[in-house]
Amino acid sequence: MGVNRDLKKATEAYWAGKVPQDDLVAEGKRLRLEHWKIQKDAGIDIIPSNDFAFYDHVLDHIQLFGVVPERYTKNNLTPLDQYFAMGRGLQRPATDSTPAVDVPALEMVKWFDSNYHYVKPTLQDNQTFKLASNPKPVADFLEAKEAGIITRPVLLGPVSFLHLGKADRGHSIEPISALDKLLPLYQDLLKQLKEAGAETVQIDEPILVFDLPKRVKDAFKPAYEKLGSLGSSAPKIVLATYFGDIVHNIDVLDYLKGVYAIHVDLVRNPEQFETVAAALGPQQVLSAGVVDGRNIWKTNFKRAIEIVEGAVQKLGKDRVIVASSSSLLHTPHTLASEKKLDPEIADWFSFACEKAKELAIIAKAVTEGPASVRDALEANAKSMQARASSSRTNDQAVKERQSKVTPELHERKSPFPIRISEQQKRLNLPLFPTTTIGSFPQTKDIRVHRNKFTKGEITAEEYEKFIEKEIEMVVKVQEELDLDVFVHGEPERNDMVQYFGERLNGYAFTTHGWVQSYGSRCVRPPIVVGDISRPAPMTVKESKYAASISPKPMKGMLTGPITCLRWSFPRDDVHQSVQAQQLALALRDEVVDLEKAGIYVIQVDEPALREGLPLRSGKERTDYLKWAVDSFRLATAGVEDGTQIHSHFCYSEFQDFFYAIAALDADVLSIENSKSDAKLLKVFVDEAYPRHIGPGVYDIHSPRVPSEQEIRDRIAEMLQYLKPDQLWIDPDCGLKTRQWKETKAALTNMVNAAKFFRTQYSK
Ligand SMILES: Nc1nc2c(c(=O)[nH]1)N[C@@H](CNc1ccc(C(=O)N[C@@H](CCC(=O)N[C@@H](CCC(=O)N[C@@H](CCC(=O)O)C(=O)O)C(=O)O)C(=O)O)cc1)CN2
Ligand code: MET
Ligand SMILES: [Zn+2]
Structure with missing residues (x-):
């Protein structure tokens, strides 16, 4: 990406139509040269090339060998635009000289x-x-x-x-x-x-x-x-x-x-x-x-x-x-x-x-x-x-609490049928409830305000007021869209993992430690340096505020222990299961505090659960699944039956992994699914999965807006595999990388599609 995420900036400027393609190409060239020189100056003898990619190195090979489906070749795009169309989709209206393009x-x-x-x-x-x-x-x-x-x-x-x-x-x-x-x-x-x-x-x-x-x-x-x-x-x-x-x-x-x-x-x-x-x-x-x-x-x-x-x-x-x-x-x-x-x-x-x-x-x-x-x-x-x-790696109080963890701490009070009826009494949701995965667009305005606050150019009060205004706006939009379970939109978070890292003891974090996650998107993984604990509530203020300004159920939003661990740089001096349990205990306190604050739907995201699975089957994998599942349960089992625990996975190949997802005992799962075949959902039928599921109905990694019909088709497919009273309607993942315009358009179509089926099924 370059020392200052130069490639990200150049690529996004090109996508936004702010600079011509030649500028982006020149920036790529400059970066390659700079990186070769860095290695040469460091004394590296054998320096690699072709390790630079504008989006992804596998995508480079897709184009290199011409493995390009016709839907991308037929629009007469330049090779670089065709490449980006495969990476992120392309949707643009017709002009006088070019026809409309719409490819996922x-x-x-x-x-x-x-x-x-x-x-x-x-x-x-x-x-x-x-x-x-x-x-x-x-x-x-x-x-x-x-x-x-x-x-x-x-x-x-x-x-x-x-x-x-x-x-x-x-x-x-x-x-x-x-x-x-x-x-x-x-x-x-x-x-x-x-x-x-x-x-x-x-x-x-x-x-x-x-x-x-x-x-x-x-x-x-x-x-x-x-x-x-x-x-x-x-x-x-x-x-x-x-x-x-x-x-x-x-x-x-x-x-x-x-x-x-x-x-x-x-x-x-x-x-x-x-x-x-x-x-x-x-x-x-x-x-x-x-x-x-x-x-x-x-x-x-x-x-x-x-x-x-x-x-x-x-x-x-x-x-x-x-x-x-x-x-x-x-x-x-x-x-x-x-x-x-x-x-x-x-x-x-x-x-x-x-x-x-x-x-x-x-x-x-x-x-x-x-x-x-x-x-x-x-x-x-x-x-x-x-x-x-160093004394900074050791915390006796954390070790003592870990030594007192019992099997009972991993169990909810009652089984799912009892829980869901308690929850339904409280939440009163319609058939095919609609919700989103947590984040709403992280606009330039939000990032700039946070940057000013970090630099001390605005006060904590000014920043908090700004965040409250953002939450108000997100709540209002959800009211207009007529969604069923609301979120506060996560405007206060720089990243779903870094944010927690910054609020936990035992973590260090960087200012410029960016790593590419996909395309132009980067993360700054926080670093686990010592035993982890929670000095104070981390999310209660924002969730409570959001709940206070709307009558709709407000979903609290946390990142699960495995995802916090996997998307951080973990310690290499204690086993990851120990770090996961420390994170779980910290999150357990947060979950209970949210419930005390009147938040009765709490989502604990575990998108990295699958990615952490050891690459080969065998003992290492079985062991991992045991401690990973345990850490989620330890984090979430502290609540009453009437509090609904959601979890979210943006990983679609869950067939080999089904039993772990089932073992989490979450009341509602939202899983990325829009780009996969709905047939994959058959595993939920085969295994008689009893709880609620929202397979994503549209892809959020792309700015493309799905039509209502497209979403209806998706839902109809899903209903071949899932029971109507089990199905939630939601996007694939959070909306932080999207713009407001496309977000509203896509969610409008999504809510209308849900309403269509609601009418169908109530007849
Ligand atoms: N850690 C992590 N891994 C994940 C995900 C995730 O959300 N988090 N999601 C999945 C997909 N991966 C993703 C990875 C990154 C982003 C993403 O949105 N990244 C943002 C950065 C988010 C961030 O840290 N933002 C900071 C810093 C923003 C910034 O660049 N600020 C400027 C100043 C403000 C400006 O002028 O824009 C600066 O520091 O220079 C903030 O909001 O505070 C980006 O690359 O653009 C999304 C998905 C899987 N893995
Ligand atoms: C990568 S999973 C993202 C989940 C998070 N709650 C969000 O909506 O952004
Ligand atoms: Zn996700």
Whole structure:
């Protein structure tokens, strides 16, 4: 994104029609060059290229190989506009010279177990492929070369590209079946890269950390036989995996003998070293990922150097590369921007720029001996020691409360049938109740006011008054829309996780620690540095105020313990289950305080519950589900039967995950669903799910307004699977990223669609 989220700003300015496409393209070029230089100056020997994307690197490959459904090609858009149309949808009225365009975005889902989202390759039956002319990996390589930097281009590998994709709506192709047709394009691309001067290329096959169906695993054989067969007419291949171990797929290495090097994540799974090293061919190189690409803790040099030295002993100096565990996309730009961090704590951190320097130091320590970097090693050992012994990480009161947690604390007072009838008496909701997921548009005006308040340019009272006015407006809009369960709109929150991080003990937070989440959207994950507790209520004031100005039920809005943990940078010195339980206890107090304040509908969002699921099935997964579900129940079970607990998930692939969602025992679930097939809802029928559900009826990631008919069709589909008295009507997720105009239009259509069915069913 750049040190000041430069790419976000340039992209959004382009989307808003404020700057021409050329400006955005030039800004991309400037950023690529800046980032190559940062790495060069840090002492990095092998610098990647083609890791820059205007929206998402998987979407880059979708366009690179021509996997573009016709609905995006038929409008005569420029390649960049076509690319953004796939990423975020496009809706624009006809002009004199151009016809109207109305296409939804391609599906966007979580990248492995991270909070980054990628655009899913969407294949059609009889899919054909076509390599883009002037392919971006080649263009970017040449651009760096011109600047005097020979880079290693990064490509997503063919097997991962296909396996991470899906069949388009109305199609049934199994993506991996298209491999034979895709491979010649990779061959062509590799040849072009070689001609441009690339000696090596990094090909990512991160799906090797998954449990793979046999067909997909077998696909590595033809794929890498073909790519490895090009000899000197292609660059040498570094095959990269990350976010897990590949021990369970180690036999795939047999198919990779034509590959020059294998990269593995030795931060997440250092123990895979032995197996991987033993499976390498006699010449093959190991790229050892020893600096964490997913967290912000300073690398423990002693440990990292031990790992690299172990590799050198086993394989020889020429066969080891020192690398970050994964791309540094998942860490903030630089610690140097953090002027407000307590220096004691800042000394524990390392962001992307610092990590690049760490890599150079580790490599130097091994190649030239520790004396060559003595000062750096000593300073690092001191930081490690200081953090381990700091009093800020320990809170006796928190530990004591955790030791007193009993199984009963995880149980609601009565079973669901009793609860729902109590709740219905109090809430008196119609059939097909309508609600929203919490946030309403975070306008420029809100952000600017908050920014002024943070900088001390307006007082706390002025800011509070401003927030009250926003809440009033949001309540009024909901009255006009005639929604059934209201929300206060979350105007006071910068982000649903950062906001809580800033109000809890045990957290540190940054001023510029932005990380891309999707497209131009970024987050500033707060950092768990010590034991967590709640010094004071966090949301009661705003919810209570909202409830006081409307007779409609007001839904309190909290972020659940797992989501708070997953979207923060967690501690690496205590198990995540311990951190989740601390968060749960803090949230439990908040839930009870909301109820005391007269808020009888409380939503505890857990959109990251699924993303936290360990990537492979087995014991780790079962354990996770137990403590994750427990933490939600601990957070929510403190209320009376008549208080309705909602939860929200913006993750659609819940079939493999159903029992965990059911085990939460939430009274009402709202789940992202609009881009998935309603058939997926069948799992709720098959498992006789007894409680209430609101599968999202429209996509909120796109500015596109769904028509009432479209929403009616969605609801009709849902009613094939869900009982009428079980179904809530809501959007896929919160509306904070949308503009007011489209929000009102979409919600009007949604409420009208709900009313249509209400009339139908009351006849
Ligand atoms: N943490 C997290 N992860 C999540 C989600 C989420 O909501 N939160 N949602 C899902 C989708 N991901 C998302 C990620 C980010 C955003 C998002 O809206 N991000 C905003 C930033 C939100 C924020 O932190 N806002 C701050 C800072 C805003 C800002 O940029 N202020 C300016 C000054 C004001 C101005 O001139 O605009 C500045 O600091 O320079 C605030 O409102 O206070 C953005 O990129 O634009 C939405 C969804 C999954 N993962
Ligand atoms: C990413 S889930 C978002 C839930 C939150 N309550 C919102 O509406 O923004
Ligand atoms: Zn959501």
